[in-house]
Amino acid sequence: MDITLDLVLQQAVTGLALGAVYVLVAVGLSLIFGLLTVVNFAHGAFFMVGAYAGIATHEYTGSFLAAGVAAVVVSALIGAFSERVLVRPLYGRGIDYPLLLTFGISYVLVDAARILFGRQGLSIDLPEALQGGIDLGFGYFPLYRMLLVAGTLVLLALLWLGIERTRWGLIIRAGARDPLILRVLGVDVSRVWLAIFAFGAGLAGLAGILAAPLRGATPEMGDGVLVSAFVVTVVGGMGSLAGAVVAGFGLGVAVSLTTLFAPAFSDLAMFVFMAIVLLVRPNGLFGRAGLLS
Amino acid sequence: MSTVHTVLSAPTAGAVPPVPHTAGGALVIDGLNAWYGRAHVVQDVGFAVAPGEAVALLGRNGAGKTSTLRAIMGLMPRMSGTISYAGCPLHRAPAHARFHRGLAYVPEDRRIVPGLTVRENIRLGLIASRERRDEDTVIADIARTFPRLRERLDQMGTSMSGGEQQMLSIARAVAAGPSLVLLDEPSEGVSPLLVDEMYELFAGMKAAGTTLLLVEQEVERALEIADRVCVLDQGRLVHVTSVDDFRTDAAAQARWCAL
Numbered sequence: 001m002d003i004t005l006d007l008v009l010q011q012a013v014t015g016l017a018l019g020a021v022y023v024l025v026a027v028g029l030s031l032i033f034g035l036l037t038v039v040n041f042a043h044g045a046f047f048m049v050g051a052y053a054g055i056a057t058h059e060y061t062g063s064f065l066a067a068g069v070a071a072v073v074v075s076a077l078i079g080a081f082s083e084r085v086l087v088r089p090l091y092g093r094g095i096d097y098p099l100l101l102t103f104g105i106s107y108v109l110v111d112a113a114r115i116l117f118g119r120q121g122l123s124i125d126l127p128e129a130l131q132g133g134i135d136l137g138f139g140y141f142p143l144y145r146m147l148l149v150a151g152t153l154v155l156l157a158l159l160w161l162g163i164e165r166t167r168w169g170l171i172i173r174a175g176a177r178d179p180l181i182l183r184v185l186g187v188d189v190s191r192v193w194l195a196i197f198a199f200g201a202g203l204a205g206l207a208g209i210l211a212a213p214l215r216g217a218t219p220e221m222g223d224g225v226l227v228s229a230f231v232v233t234v235v236g237g238m239g240s241l242a243g244a245v246v247a248g249f250g251l252g253v254a255v256s257l258t259t260l261f262a263p264a265f266s267d268l269a270m271f272v273f274m275a276i277v278l279l280v281r282p283n284g285l286f287g288r289a290g291l292l293s
Numbered sequence: 294m295s296t297v298h299t300v301l302s303a304p305t306a307g308a309v310p311p312v313p314h315t316a317g318g319a320l321v322i323d324g325l326n327a328w329y330g331r332a333h334v335v336q337d338v339g340f341a342v343a344p345g346e347a348v349a350l351l352g353r354n355g356a357g358k359t360s361t362l363r364a365i366m367g368l369m370p371r372m373s374g375t376i377s378y379a380g381c382p383l384h385r386a387p388a389h390a391r392f393h394r395g396l397a398y399v400p401e402d403r404r405i406v407p408g409l410t411v412r413e414n415i416r417l418g419l420i421a422s423r424e425r426r427d428e429d430t431v432i433a434d435i436a437r438t439f440p441r442l443r444e445r446l447d448q449m450g451t452s453m454s455g456g457e458q459q460m461l462s463i464a465r466a467v468a469a470g471p472s473l474v475l476l477d478e479p480s481e482g483v484s485p486l487l488v489d490e491m492y493e494l495f496a497g498m499k500a501a502g503t504t505l506l507l508v509e510q511e512v513e514r515a516l517e518i519a520d521r522v523c524v525l526d527q528g529r530l531v532h533v534t535s536v537d538d539f540r541t542d543a544a545a546q547a548r549w550c551a552l
């Protein structure tokens with residue numbers, strides 16, 4: 001096979017787009033772990049819920065915007081319900097209880113999708129305007145993937161600003177370090193936790209609908225993404241937002257380039273990447289710095 | 294409405310006593326019990342603190358002073374008995390609701406949030422306050438009242454000395470203008486000079502009508518500012534008296550407060 005620079009760049013963009021999806025899923029996972037110390041095994045299912053809710057909405061309305069909104073809202077609502085009703089009674093019992101519970105939630109959601117939408121999966125086509133590619137001078141790149149990366153970067157910048165500059169952000173930063181002092185200072189932390197869980201689920205749902213035009217939707221689509229997102233949070237450092245971003249894009253590109261150069265090893269690439277990072281930095285890239293710093 | 298800063302600057306401002314806080318009332322504790330797991334660390338404790346009064350809660354290490362304050366703030370894993378403040382029952386309210394009733398708690402371990410600047414730690418004290426007072430004004434007031442924090446507003450809270458962190462913990466607790474302040478060993482591990490400054494602040498708070506419940510190992514310091522003394526021993530309230538009586542009662546001091 002002829003591997004040209006152009007092809008490598010193309011594949012790098014594909015990798016960044018894959019990374020954007022990882023990042024959106026991992027950021028929520030990281031926030032939920034950082035604040036609630038819940039390892040959320042339902043996160044991949046929220047990703048899937050977003051894709052299905054978006055596709056179903058698109059079928060009814062024909063609107064991509066409506067599909068995006070529905071993906072976020074439905075997954076956030078299911079996330080909120082899960083935290084408020086199912087996870088909350090388990091706080092203070094150690095990390096394994098919510099872990100097993102969210103594992104169960106994900107089974108229920110995946111089965112619900114099979115019952116409602118069938119096992120074979122659905123697909124969604126991009127709107128005309130987003131199909132095709134753009135010429136950047138040094139190559140011709142798929143438009144949607146570029147937009148996906150750019151949109152994710154904008155969203156991350158907004159999230160960063162929100163966390164650094166707003167009242168809510170201060171609550172999140174303090175809540176990750178010392179929820180007790182927040183309570184003493186008048187903050188109802190249970191509401192903060194609910195909001196974070198719903199927000200993380202909503203981000204996963206958004207990632208689901210954004211990924212759907214590239215890979216379709218199946219009830220099991222969240223499984224692989226969840227594994228990748230866990231790898232991303234571990235590589236980035238559990239609870240670190242900056243780590244999730246760097247590791248997410250890095251991993252996306254690594255997997256994508258491996259697919260190009262050594263297709264047989266593309267699945268393995270992720271774990272090799274993780275092993276190397278953890279050998280050099282056992283706490284992950286940003287592990288020591290801690291959450292959100 | 295008064296702000297805590299006019300309150301805190303009272304002693305230096307001198308002449309006119311500032312307006313007391315809103316909604317100050319008596320703190321009444323009755324039949325209070327608290328547990329850590331199976332350890333029954335507060336046993337049938339009852340006492341009251343009148344509005345504007347300063348009560349010193351004394352006793353040896355492990356006597357249950359911190360646990361009592363935590364129970365008042367709603368932080369004990371398990372408790373029974375009643376606590377009311379300004380006529381409202383508090384014992385079923387979660388900790389954050391007690392803050393909104395006018396309680397403030399300065400914990401023994403200070404709990405300056407790592408990763409946040411001094412300014413952000415102070416902002417945390419205002420974050421849930423329902424009167425949306427202008428944050429910049431409050432921080433400027435605090436900077437005036439706590440000169441040690443003024444030059445350090447943009448430095449990490451945890452990078453300061455222990456005494457400065459204690460000052461920050463107090464500033465953060467009083468930022469929203471509480472009417473009852475629970476202080477847990479504020480002088481512990483703080484240089485004498487800073488302790489002087491700190492007690493001047495407490496005197497200012499008291500002069501402004503803020504009610505104080507003060508846990509101290511340094512009995513002499515506590516007696517400077519307190520009106521009454523409650524003594525705990527092995528989880529029980531063993532002695533309640535006036536400061537003047539306690540000061541001259543060497544036997545009581547030796548029995549319950551000697552190290």
Ligand SMILES: Nc1ncnc2c1ncn2[C@@H]1O[C@H](COP(=O)(O)OP(=O)(O)O)[C@@H](O)[C@H]1O
Pocket residue numbers: 329332334352353354355356357358359360361
């Ligand atoms: N987190 C905890 N878990 C279990 N026991 C505790 C805990 N904190 C304090 N205790 C115990 O409770 C008793 C009262 O402690 P405390 O209220 O801290 O006393 P004081 O503040 O008067 O020194 C002590 O016997 C102490 O060992």
Ligand SMILES: [Mg+2]
Pocket residue numbers: 355358359360401
């Ligand atoms: Mg103590």
